[in-house]
Amino acid sequence: MVESRRVTLKDIAKSLGVSVNTVSRALADKDSVSEDTRAKIKAEAARLGYVPNSMARSLVLGSAMTLGLVITNPSNPFYAQLISTIEQRGRTHGYSLMLLVTEESPEVDRKAAETLLRWGVDGALVVPVQGEGEHWARLPESGIPMVCLNRDFPALDLDFVGVDYHHASFQATRHLIEGGARSLCLLEEDLPISPVAERSAGFRKALTEAGITSSEDPVISVPTRRRESLALPWEPADAYRLAQDIVNRGDLPDAVMVGNDYFALGVYRALTEAGLRVGDDVLVGGFGDHPFSAYLSPGLTTVRLPAAEIGTAAVDLLLQRIRGNDGNAVAEKRRERCELVVRASSRASKGTTT
Amino acid sequence: MVESRRVTLKDIAKSLGVSVNTVSRALADKDSVSEDTRAKIKAEAARLGYVPNSMARSLVLGSAMTLGLVITNPSNPFYAQLISTIEQRGRTHGYSLMLLVTEESPEVDRKAAETLLRWGVDGALVVPVQGEGEHWARLPESGIPMVCLNRDFPALDLDFVGVDYHHASFQATRHLIEGGARSLCLLEEDLPISPVAERSAGFRKALTEAGITSSEDPVISVPTRRRESLALPWEPADAYRLAQDIVNRGDLPDAVMVGNDYFALGVYRALTEAGLRVGDDVLVGGFGDHPFSAYLSPGLTTVRLPAAEIGTAAVDLLLQRIRGNDGNAVAEKRRERCELVVRASSRASKGTTT
């Protein structure tokens, strides 16, 4: 392989004795080029193996034809699906995807905003690392539309597309209550993010409506040791330990909700090891409908997150903003409804598979 | 927000009455700029909110400072981890990541190569959609180094970093045989890719060494209906159906190997529903050590894939090629060894949790 320099318009022009300009227009299928020269030019371009230079094109056109996607952890199946959907839909519209992974690090999150700014992406979809995060305001300020994914960032008045966790949590909790649960708890990850807050609120609302009260806070924060390996978004072992504590403490709830299906794995184990039967002795409900959830025994009742819908809606909203068909419209907050998938973990007196 | 045009070097130069060039050098911390003007320039850049234009920079420097990553399906946990590791390591070295998702489509795969060529990425990491795929030769031909990930492409003599599936499969199979299995089968996905071929070969070798023969081919191809949803890399239901057939057929093997842990989910269900106990009646072994595998009951014996090592090694190899520290070296084929994680599914007469 002769590290041959890339073929440019100039090469084609020179080889054919025409101007660069003509070549450009011929290849772009503009009129004002005779059919004859156009054919010659295309043939020569093919012969030489010409590949347009997207960078040069973007520079002059002022559009990167690229979308930025900022994700905390691709190993979260929900985000993995988001990545697929977004890449696919963006590609359909001619956009390439620049992916940044923040691993819940505020520092990396800040740098991600900077990187997107430098590349001048046409728009950005971001799952913000919450807490601080004012740096994200820089994109809209620079005229780069952005929409928050899954995690809302009310302080910044940005477009948002995510899950209606409040409603889903309320619904799932009520389902458990209707199944006979009178004492419940919710295990949540220990991150100051909107999904956690919304699930907690929905959970509490269901308890209140049912007239269930408790002396202790029924929402329990699971101290999570983020894994350096990035193999898991959540560590079942953390929930396992906590569930063991609850079991040992003696005041066992009738039902346990968990903020994600991974926690359910830990809860299942703790209960099983204590000789308790999930679905009979304790109902369990989760979030995510992760691939394994249907195959646990008993099958896990869980909230299916509409990842594809969210990814699609987010891209579409972003493209709309990019095209500027909407003036400086007010920020849109879109929360997609979920489906509760009922399986044996919430059906007392059945307790086998699915 | 006044869609203010982006601040450029020229703006700073004009505002300060110096030349663009001086601004460029001052900001790049080159010497040959007086401390005085440098300070002034930096201050003005900060005041104006200057952000360097990576595209323009790349165009003139002839380096995109971008790596291309082509993945078939991010919902495969192994690939999800690869994405994380690669993004992180590339970023450490100053590279941005352009992600393309091919969904096993040869057409999309072809276009991915084209896109990478157009952007002029500095290097590419690709999980090729196999079968055809000669288009990938275009990258190296154009001077863009590329390394194949996980799936080898012997026809093209490209660099490759992946898993030593042959050895892992051999080892896992031998483990089952040592556990007492005398009749075994392997369920594999129906894709013409090197991992499947290597796992099958390793499996067969173990059988041969143990003197186990069978009238029928013990390697069974699972007809896979790729899911449009992209939520799953493999569909447990497909393996479930097939396992049911095997059970119903009557000639039940002592042990079942599966090419991925998702298939194990289906196999577990089929066996359980037939009243058989995994680990006692039938041993099961998988590939992937996916997050759920430790939490199945019984826990699944499976091969842990060294995703982080592979991602890191692949990026490092690619960077080495990019830097050209190696001349037109011969293609490197690197296969990482795996760890077999033994759990209850392969330990007869125990068969409860973990």
Add this chain to the structure above:
DNA sequence: GTGAAAGCGCTAACAA
């Protein structure tokens, strides 16, 4: 229908 010239934002020669 075609070519010449200008410029996107930046860096790298070369002068001054």
Add this chain to the structure above:
DNA sequence: TTGTTAGCGCTTTCAC
């Protein structure tokens, strides 16, 4: 130390 010139590869006026 600084400014001028040139050019990365492309597209877009504007002449001809």
